[in-house]
Amino acid sequence: MEDMIFYDRMQFAFTITFHYIFPQLTMGLSLMIVYFKWKFLRTKLVQYNDAAKFWMKIFALNFAMGVVTGIPMEFQFGTNWAKFSELTGGIIGQTLAMEGMFSFFLESSFLGLFLFGEKLLGQRLHFLTGLLVFLGSWASGFLIIATHSWMQHPVGYEILENGKYVLKNFGALFSNPWLIPSFLHNQMGSVITSSFVVAGVGAFYLLNNKHSQFGKLFVKTGVVFGLVSSILVAFPTGDWTAKNVAKYQPAAFAGMEGIFETEKGGAEIVLIGQPDMENKKLDNKIAVPNVLSFLTYQNWTQEVKGLNEFDESLHPTNVPGLYYAYHIMVGLGTIFIGLMVIATIQLFRKKLYKTKWILWTLLFMIPFPYIANTTGWYTAELGRQPWLVYDLLRTVDGVSPTVSSGNTLFTLLGFIGLYFMLGLLFLLLAGKIINKGPETEKTV
Amino acid sequence: MEIFWYIVLMVMLTVYIILDGYDFGAGIVHLFFAKKDKDKKVITKSIGPFWDANEVWLIAAGGILFFAFPTLYAVAFSGFYLPLIMILWLLIFRAIGLELRGQIKNTIWEAIWDKAFGISSLLLALFFGVALGNVVRGVNLGMVSEGVAANEGHYFFLPLWNSTFSPQAEHLGVIDWFTLLLGVISVIILLIHGANWIIFKTNSSINEKLKKVVFRLNFVLLALVITSLSIWDRIEALPFHNFMDHPWLFIFPSIAIIGLLGLFKIKSFKKDGTGFIFSSLFLFGGLTTTVASIFPKVLPSTNDVVSSLTIYNSSTGEYGLSVGVYWFIIAIILVAIYMFVQYRVFSGKMDDNSYGEH
Numbered sequence: 012m013e014d015m016i017f018y019d020r021m022q023f024a025f026t027i028t029f030h031y032i033f034p035q036l037t038m039g040l041s042l043m044i045v046y047f048k049w050k051f052l053r054t055k056l057v058q059y060n061d062a063a064k065f066w067m068k069i070f071a072l073n074f075a076m077g078v079v080t081g082i083p084m085e086f087q088f089g090t091n092w093a094k095f096s097e098l099t100g101g102i103i104g105q106t107l108a109m110e111g112m113f114s115f116f117l118e119s120s121f122l123g124l125f126l127f128g129e130k131l132l133g134q135r136l137h138f139l140t141g142l143l144v145f146l147g148s149w150a151s152g153f154l155i156i157a158t159h160s161w162m163q164h165p166v167g168y169e170i171l172e173n174g175k176y177v178l179k180n181f182g183a184l185f186s187n188p189w190l191i192p193s194f195l196h197n198q199m200g201s202v203i204t205s206s207f208v209v210a211g212v213g214a215f216y217l218l219n220n221k222h223s224q225f226g227k228l229f230v231k232t233g234v235v236f237g238l239v240s241s242i243l244v245a246f247p248t249g250d251w252t253a254k255n256v257a258k259y260q261p262a263a264f265a266g267m268e269g270i271f272e273t274e275k276g277g278a279e280i281v282l283i284g285q286p287d288m289e290n291k292k293l294d295n296k297i298a299v300p301n302v303l304s305f306l307t308y309q310n311w312t313q314e315v316k317g318l319n320e321f322d323e324s325l326h327p328t329n330v331p332g333l334y335y336a337y338h339i340m341v342g343l344g345t346i347f348i349g350l351m352v353i354a355t356i357q358l359f360r361k362k363l364y365k366t367k368w369i370l371w372t373l374l375f376m377i378p379f380p381y382i383a384n385t386t387g388w389y390t391a392e393l394g395r396q397p398w399l400v401y402d403l404l405r406t407v408d409g410v411s412p413t414v415s416s417g418n419t420l421f422t423l424l425g426f427i428g429l430y431f432m433l434g435l436l437f438l439l440l441a442g443k444i445i446n447k448g449p450e451t452e453k454t455v
Numbered sequence: 456m457e458i459f460w461y462i463v464l465m466v467m468l469t470v471y472i473i474l475d476g477y478d479f480g481a482g483i484v485h486l487f488f489a490k491k492d493k494d495k496k497v498i499t500k501s502i503g504p505f506w507d508a509n510e511v512w513l514i515a516a517g518g519i520l521f522f523a524f525p526t527l528y529a530v531a532f533s534g535f536y537l538p539l540i541m542i543l544w545l546l547i548f549r550a551i552g553l554e555l556r557g558q559i560k561n562t563i564w565e566a567i568w569d570k571a572f573g574i575s576s577l578l579l580a581l582f583f584g585v586a587l588g589n590v591v592r593g594v595n596l597g598m599v600s601e602g603v604a605a606n607e608g609h610y611f612f613l614p615l616w617n618s619t620f621s622p623q624a625e626h627l628g629v630i631d632w633f634t635l636l637l638g639v640i641s642v643i644i645l646l647i648h649g650a651n652w653i654i655f656k657t658n659s660s661i662n663e664k665l666k667k668v669v670f671r672l673n674f675v676l677l678a679l680v681i682t683s684l685s686i687w688d689r690i691e692a693l694p695f696h697n698f699m700d701h702p703w704l705f706i707f708p709s710i711a712i713i714g715l716l717g718l719f720k721i722k723s724f725k726k727d728g729t730g731f732i733f734s735s736l737f738l739f740g741g742l743t744t745t746v747a748s749i750f751p752k753v754l755p756s757t758n759d760v761v762s763s764l765t766i767y768n769s770s771t772g773e774y775g776l777s778v779g780v781y782w783f784i785i786a787i788i789l790v791a792i793y794m795f796v797q798y799r800v801f802s803g804k805m806d807d808n809s810y811g812e813h
């Protein structure tokens with residue numbers, strides 16, 4: 012069975028990872044575009060409007076990629092995970108259908124107006140369409156996270172005799188304790204991505220001595236948004252999410268933190284180390300005693316359960332992957348905060364635009380929020396294994412019974428080829444837009 | 456409750472076909488009839504602000520199907536695995552063809568994406584017709600052979616084709632002469648529909664030519680529809696029993712006939728939008744007639760061991776279905792408002808205004 016689902020898992024992981032590259036920028040950037048547009052209405056400085064227009068070009072391209080890679084996601088539940096869909100569709104289909112009805116319609120109708128309608132609508136209405144696009148994309152994030160939260164922590168359901176799960180309490184889907192922390196954390200992650208992209212492009216212009224006015228604006232805006240979101244992603248939202256995992260998925264938590272044995276008198280926090288699965292320990296460990304207990308339970312000596320407390324069948328299937336994914340995310344998060352704090356200090360000292368090394372760092376940091384977001388999702392998903400719905404449905408039992416692995420491999424290869432092309436085109440065209448730079452208009 | 460969601464689903468799918476249908480059709484017109492660069496631009500402009508929202512009807516209908524009829528969603532999507540994934544690939548090609556064409560000014564670049572957009576529109580129109588054909592014809596649910604089901608539940612898997620290409624063979628394929636016939640009908644009607652949209656929304660230099668094309672193709676369409684109706688009883692034993700039992704259902708075929716006949720007058724319409732209304736009527740009538748003929752089945756079984764999937768044995772629990780009604784009503788009102796605003800702002804001929812490129 013394990014082999015049979017291998018390609019299905021690869022296909023899901025590949026297509027969702029690729030899809031999520033785009034929405035994270037969509038959600039963060041729509042916020043920043045609305046900010047530019049708002050500044051323009053307040054100050055009447057045309058530069059803000061030009062900035063909004065420039066980012067709308069990137070946004071439009073990015074959005075199109077998000078749409079085309081998102082549609083396969085929706086269908087894949089049925090094509091590759093048919094058993095899962097049949098059993099739980101009445102519940103997770105509910106939030107997915109709401110996503111289509113409430114957010115995708117909102118986003119796509121007003122995106123057309125936002126992109127093509129500035130002259131027809133006038134500035135105030137144009138701002139409003141931008142705001143609606145932003146709302147649509149965040150609502151979309153909310154509903155998809157609601158769906159995902161149910162898989163991590165199922166609530167409000169009932170199991171029928173034929174094994175199907177049906178909804179018993181609609182409200183529970185939204186009062187799910189997993190949902191709000193996860194949503195806020197995820198949204199902060201996407202604001203980080205857009206801040207780094209905006210700041211990085213600004214740094215590119217400054218280093219190039221091109222479009223310097225815009226360069227300064229982008230660096231400044233990116234750094235301010237970046238500072239706030241980097242702090243919020245760690246505290247309170249990251250911390251809050253981690254507490255949820257410790258509470259509801261203790262085995263996953265042990266795997267994430269690399270705790271093989273329960274430690275008496277308080278758990279240490281591991282900064283560096285490589286899981287050695289054969290001997291069930293961490294190699295080359297650097298750790299600080301008792302800190303994990305404090306962070307998780309606000310109590311220096313509280314014990315944190317290790318993997319040894321759980322039956323093998325409940326262990327996350329890929330402990331090293333889980334452990335690395337988590338540590339990469341948290342490590343990058345710490346670096347983001349550090350960089351943004353330094354950049355903000357330089358900004359206040361009015362030296363940022365001349366501090367070459369920070370500008371270079373900002374430029375090279377562009378890919379890292381993407382990595383942090385992706386590894387964050389890997390933490391969530393690998394931690395959930397071997398369950399598809401935590402504690403209810405195993406991944407092996409969710410796959411389509413009649414689709415052979417040969418067929419799945421065929422479509423997986425197709426997706427890889429197609430997405431490889433999409434990725435190249437995206438980079439080419441985004442590079443072209445960025446290289447050309449914002450256009451300045453004398454009048455609006 | 457099942458009936459409510461069935462109607463919702465069918466209406467959404469029909470709206471999807473009418474809306475995304477015109478942009479598929481525009482793609483086919485673009486492929487075959489738009490020779491001058493200017494006409495090509497005008498055509499893509501006429502669907503520019505709309506196609507994305509049109510596609511959302513498919514996504515949203517997919518969501519409704521998933522939640523209200525999970526068994527149907529699971530069985531059909533895994534059973535029609537290959538054609539569905541190919542539809543997804545085509546949708547990707549079409550969308551990037553549209554979006555990327557204008558990004559670089561270079562004749563080769565433009566030619567590649569024009570073709571990507573045109574060909575994938577054509578193939579999608581064909582595939583959607585074939586899909587409809589498969590649903591009407593039914594499949595070997597449970598993969599029964601010699602009276603024994605090979606799979607639990609209703610699960611099946613269909614290859615793209617079998618060597619006989621016959622809808623009556625023991626081992627069916629997705630493509631056979633019957634489903635292909637519906638595919639061709641679908642291409643022709645969507646071509647007509649897309650041409651009507653272009654006539655309606657643009658001043659392009661090919662509008663007069665397109666009217667002639669619509670007029671001629673309408674004869675072909677009529678002939679193909681009559682052919683398919685005359686062989687329908689080979690696919691279904693009692694093809695029209697629902698209509699005999701419930702004569703009010705004849706409204707649907709009547710609407711289709713009005714749409715079809717109305718199109719013959721295309722050359723004398725005073726308003727440019729009239730043709731579009733008639734082709735929409737035909738699409739609406741044709742689709743509703745087809746699904747009404749198999750109701751309450753949604754995926755008929757071709758064997759007697761595993762029962763057909765109906766709206767009753769594929770739906771989720773009563774509570775979930777009822778609670779969904781509340782949010783659905785709110786959502787659909789909002790959607791209607793969005794569409795009103797969208798089509799209001801972009802009313803009139805698309806090339807008259809400078810909507811601004813992005």
Ligand code: HDD
Nearest residue numbers: 193197200203245249252253341344383384387388391394
């Ligand atoms: C820029 C992105 C980013 C950064 C810097 C961080 N995270 Fe994160 N994290 C995400 C982006 C993300 C994410 C991709 O958005 C996830 C995946 C699921 C979710 O809701 O958010 C996530 C999930 C996630 C989980 C949930 C795993 C699960 O659901 O099983 C935990 C416990 C943390 N994060 C904790 C943290 C902590 C303590 C951080 C401290 C610096 C941190 N994250 C930084």
Ligand code: HEM
Nearest residue numbers: 020023024027028031155156158159385388392396399406
């Ligand atoms: C919020 C919506 C999401 C839902 C509903 C969802 C659902 C699923 C499902 C059904 C699977 C397949 C079964 C399994 O292997 O467990 C899966 C696996 C996976 N997903 Fe997610 N996912 C979501 C978001 C993401 C994102 C954004 C990423 C990455 C960027 C991601 C990464 C993965 C990976 C890596 C796997 C494979 C895990 C494994 O098989 O070991 N997921 N997810």
Ligand code: HEM
Nearest residue numbers: 033034037073074077078081082084085115148151152155
């Ligand atoms: C963390 C997980 C996810 C988030 C936050 C997210 C968010 C978004 C957002 C904001 C969009 C708007 C377009 C864009 O981003 O460029 C989008 C597009 C889309 N997503 Fe995702 N998504 C996630 C995962 C998924 C999954 C698992 C599915 C499968 C059900 C999915 C299905 C879609 C579809 C169908 C679209 C196209 C919508 C359109 O036409 O406007 N997404 N997603």
